[in-house]
Amino acid sequence: xxxSYPEDLSYHPEHDWARIDGDVATFGVTWYAQxxxxxxxxxxxxxxxxTVTKDQTYAEVESVKAVSDVFAPLSGEIVEVNGALADxxxxxxxxxxxxxxxxxxxxxxxxxxxxLLDVGAYRDLLT
Amino acid sequence: xxxxxxxxxxxxxxxxxxTALYDRHAARGARLVPFAGWEMPVQYEGVIAExxxxxxxxxxxDVSHMGQVETTGPDAEAFLQRLLSNDxxxxxxxxxxxxxxxxxxxxxxxxxxxxxxxxxxxxxxTVTNASNHERDYAWLAExxxxxxxxxxxxxDRYAMLAVQGPGARQTVAELADGELPARMRTAxxxxxxxxxxxxxxxxxxxxxxxxxxxxxxxxxxxxxxLAEGVAPIGLAARDTLRLEACFHLYGDDLSLDRNPIEAGLxxxxxxxxxxxxxxxxxxxxxxxxxxxxxxxxxxxxxQGNPVQTEHGEGVVTSGTMSPCLEVGIGMAYVPVAxxxxxxxxxxxxxxxLRDAEVRxxxxxxxxS
Numbered sequence: 001x002x003x004s005y006p007e008d009l010s011y012h013p014e015h016d017w018a019r020i021d022g023d024v025a026t027f028g029v030t031w032y033a034q035x036x037x038x039x040x041x042x043x044x045x046x047x048x049x050x051t052v053t054k055d056q057t058y059a060e061v062e063s064v065k066a067v068s069d070v071f072a073p074l075s076g077e078i079v080e081v082n083g084a085l086a087d088x089x090x091x092x093x094x095x096x097x098x099x100x101x102x103x104x105x106x107x108x109x110x111x112x113x114x115x116l117l118d119v120g121a122y123r124d125l126l127t
Numbered sequence: 128x129x130x131x132x133x134x135x136x137x138x139x140x141x142x143x144x145x146t147a148l149y150d151r152h153a154a155r156g157a158r159l160v161p162f163a164g165w166e167m168p169v170q171y172e173g174v175i176a177e178x179x180x181x182x183x184x185x186x187x188x189d190v191s192h193m194g195q196v197e198t199t200g201p202d203a204e205a206f207l208q209r210l211l212s213n214d215x216x217x218x219x220x221x222x223x224x225x226x227x228x229x230x231x232x233x234x235x236x237x238x239x240x241x242x243x244x245x246x247x248x249x250x251x252x253t254v255t256n257a258s259n260h261e262r263d264y265a266w267l268a269e270x271x272x273x274x275x276x277x278x279x280x281x282x283d284r285y286a287m288l289a290v291q292g293p294g295a296r297q298t299v300a301e302l303a304d305g306e307l308p309a310r311m312r313t314a315x316x317x318x319x320x321x322x323x324x325x326x327x328x329x330x331x332x333x334x335x336x337x338x339x340x341x342x343x344x345x346x347x348x349x350x351x352x353l354a355e356g357v358a359p360i361g362l363a364a365r366d367t368l369r370l371e372a373c374f375h376l377y378g379d380d381l382s383l384d385r386n387p388i389e390a391g392l393x394x395x396x397x398x399x400x401x402x403x404x405x406x407x408x409x410x411x412x413x414x415x416x417x418x419x420x421x422x423x424x425x426x427x428x429x430q431g432n433p434v435q436t437e438h439g440e441g442v443v444t445s446g447t448m449s450p451c452l453e454v455g456i457g458m459a460y461v462p463v464a465x466x467x468x469x470x471x472x473x474x475x476x477x478x479x480l481r482d483a484e485v486r487x488x489x490x491x492x493x494x495s
Contacts, residue, residue, distance in 0.1 A: 038363075039173050041448040042427050042455075044479075060477070062427050064174045064448050065363050067477075086425075 011122035012073035194260030229404025286345035291335030332372025
C-alpha cells in the first residue's frame with residue numbers, strides 16, 4: 001500500500017499507532033515502521049491478560065533480516081490479540097491500520113492519550 | 128519500533144565506496160546500505176520476491192564490492208600452494224577452485240575462489256570477500272618475499288556481476304559470443320559488447336555465472352541483462368539464498384576463532400600440500416562442528432542465539448526465515464556428538480526455546 005497516516009489515529013514517536021474507542025485502544029505499527037522493517041515474516045503475539053506499559057515493548061515483529069521491538073503507545077491490559085498474524089504476518093505490511101493490528105488494550109490511564117501525537121505532529125517527526 | 132533499523136537508516140560519517148552501478152541501483156529505488164565499506168543495494172522489490180526470482184527464473188547481483196588479487200610469475204603455483212588450503216596443482220587452466228586462507232594457528236582469514244587463467248605464463252585470479260580484501264592482499268604480499276611472484280591488487284580493474292538461477296545461463300548465452308564455461312570453469316568471452324571473464328560459479332545453490340568486466344562496461348552489461356528480464360537482486364536475498372544452500376559467510380560462519388575443520392571445510396584443506404595453517408590442523412580433533420539446522424516449529428534463529436543440545440551448548444552463526452522452506456533455518460557450531468543428522472536441538476531466541484533439528488546440506492535444493 002502507499003504511504004498513509006490516518007487522521008483518526010494517535011501516534012507514538014516509536015512509529016506505533018493507537019485507535020481509541022472509549023477505554024479500549026487498538027495498537028499497531030505505522031506505514032513508516034513496516035516500510036523500514038521490510039516484509040514481516042514472523043509475529044509472536046503476547047498473551048491476553050498481560051500488562052503493557054506506555055513506552056515499553058510488548059511484542060516483536062521480524063522481517064527476513066531483522067527483529068524489531070514494538071512499543072506500547074499507552075498503558076493497560078491486553079484484552080485481545082490479532083491471532084491471524086501468526087499465519088499471515090504479511091498483513092502488517094499490506095494493511096498496517098486494518099488487518100495488521102496487533103493488540104487491543106483496556107487502558108489503565110486514559111489520561112495518557114493526551115501525550116500522543118496527532119497525525120500532523122507525527123508526520124513532522126518523519127521529515 | 129526499534130531494532131536493527133537505525134544501522135540501516137542512519138547516515139554514516141565514513142565515506143562509503145560506490146560501485147560502477149550505484150546510479151542504476153539508486154534510480155531503480157533500491158534500498159542502499161553500508162556493507163564492508165561500500166554503499167550496496169540490500170533490496171529492490173522485496174527480499175522474498177527477489178529470492179524466488181533467483182530460484183525460479185534468473186537474477187543478477189552487483190558484487191563489485193568483492194576484491195580480486197592476481198598472482199603471476201614463475202613461482203605463482205608454488206606460492207599459492209603455500210598460502211591456499213586446497214591443492215592448486217590440481218587446478219587446471221580455465222578452472223576454478225575453492226579454498227581457505229589460514230593463519231598459522233589454523234584460524235580462517237578468508238574463503239576464496241581462485242581461477243587459473245590462460246596465458247603465456249602462470250596467471251591466477253583470486254576473488255576475496257570485500258570485508259577481508261585489504262587484509263588478504265597484505266597477507267599474500269607479506270608472504271611473497273621468498274617466491275619469484277608478482278602479487279597485484281586488481282580489485283579496481285573489475286566490476287563483478289553474478290547472474291544466477293535456472294534461466295541464467297541461457298540469458299547470458301544470448302549476450303555472449305561463444306560457448307559459456309561449465310560449472311567450476313572460466314573463459315574469456317565478449318558479453319554485451321565488452322570483454323569479460325565469465326566463471327561458472329556462484330553463491331546461491333543455483334546454476335549460474337559470475338561475470339567480471341572493466342567497471343566502465345558494467346552499466347551496459349547490467350542494462351542488457353535487465354532488458355532480457357533478469358531481476359535485480361539485493362544483498363538480503365543473496366544471504367537467504369546462500370544460507371538455504373549452506374554456503375559459509377565469512378564473519379558469520381567463518382572467523383579467526385574457528386578453523387576450517389570445525390567449519391566443515393576439511394574437504395578444501397589438503398594438508399599434504401603444507402599450506403600455512405596445515406600443521407595446526409594435522410591431527411586436530413574438533414570439539415565443535417558447524418551444522419545446518421531447521422526449526423520444527425515457530426520462530427526465526429538469529430546470529431548469536433545460544434543452542435542447547437543433549438551433549439552441551441552451541442551457538443548460531445547464521446539464521447533467517449527460509450523463503451522456500453518457510454521455516455527458520457540457520458547454521459550453528461554444536462558439540463560434535465550433536466552434529467549427527469536429525470539430532471534434536473533447541474535454540475534460545477531471546478529467552479524462548481525453539482525446537483530445531485540438525486539437517487543435511489543443502490537445506491534447500493531446487494527440484495527442477
